[in-house]
Amino acid sequence: MERKESMHFGKRCRVSTFVILPLLLVSVASGQSSSVIKTAPPLPPPSGTVVYVSATWQLEAEMVTGPAGKTIMIQPGTYAITKTQTPAAGITVRGATGNRDDVVIQGWGMNNSAEKRNAFWVRYSDITIADLTIRDVFYHGVQIAAEYQTDRIRLHNLKIIDCGERFIKGSTNNQEA
Numbered sequence: 001m002e003r004k005e006s007m008h009f010g011k012r013c014r015v016s017t018f019v020i021l022p023l024l025l026v027s028v029a030s031g032q033s034s035s036v037i038k039t040a041p042p043l044p045p046p047s048g049t050v051v052y053v054s055a056t057w058q059l060e061a062e063m064v065t066g067p068a069g070k071t072i073m074i075q076p077g078t079y080a081i082t083k084t085q086t087p088a089a090g091i092t093v094r095g096a097t098g099n100r101d102d103v104v105i106q107g108w109g110m111n112n113s114a115e116k117r118n119a120f121w122v123r124y125s126d127i128t129i130a131d132l133t134i135r136d137v138f139y140h141g142v143q144i145a146a147e148y149q150t151d152r153i154r155l156h157n158l159k160i161i162d163c164g165e166r167f168i169k170g171s172t173n174n175q176e177a
Contacts, residue, residue: 040157042098043130046071052096056080063087068126076102082116089124095131107137110164115170118169123148130156137162140169147173 048069053059056079062072067088075096085105087093095103110114117138120129123145134141141160144153160167 027132037076043094043128043156046073046094056082060085063091066090074103074132078094078104078106079099080106081119085120086123087120087127087129090126091124092128092130093132094128096133100131100133100155100157103131104133104135106135109136110138110162118143121145122150122153125149125151125153127152128154128156129158130154132157133159133161135163138164140165141167143169143171145171147171 003136048071049067050071050073051062052073052075053062054077056074059079060081060083061070061076062070063085064087066088068088070090071092071094073094073096085093097103105119107117107119116138118140119134120142122142127150129142141158141163142155143166144150155168
């Protein structure tokens with residue numbers, strides 16, 4: 001559990017946040033507490049087109065181009081993104097080692113109102129984002145824009161910290177199909 005700053009009724013406040021995976025289980029027996037961390041199972045090796053990137057400009061260029069089924073494997077390091085990442089349809093974005101602490105997608109700062117952005121904006125279907133840390137963004141770590149009929153979105157083994165509003169947001173246009 002980490003303490004983070006978040007928006008609440010238009011004001012920034014401190015709240016406790018939890019990472020979805022790994023699941024932190026705490027048991028209390030005989031007055032003693034112990035923690036057991038369960039990690040997400042690894043994804044199978046990628047198939048189809050696999051592209052390895054090791055620089056922010058490479059990541060941002062590969063993110064928006066097909067073909068569907070392409071996997072972008074990000075080498076260990078911190079990637080200070082210059083824009084919101086909007087993966088093309090059918091793209092998988094993964095940390096190359098499978099360890100989410102090895103690859104950090106870093107935004108502009110959760111308090112930087114000059115850069116009001118998300119780290120990832122998912123508006124297409126069949127997107128996987130896995131094995132990464134996403135941090136330091138003003139709005140959302142990942143926003144899934146269902147108003148574009150997105151479907152089959154997989155978020156796997158992510159650590160999302162220091163977001164000004166939500167770690168994961170799902171939006172809709174509220175129209176019935």
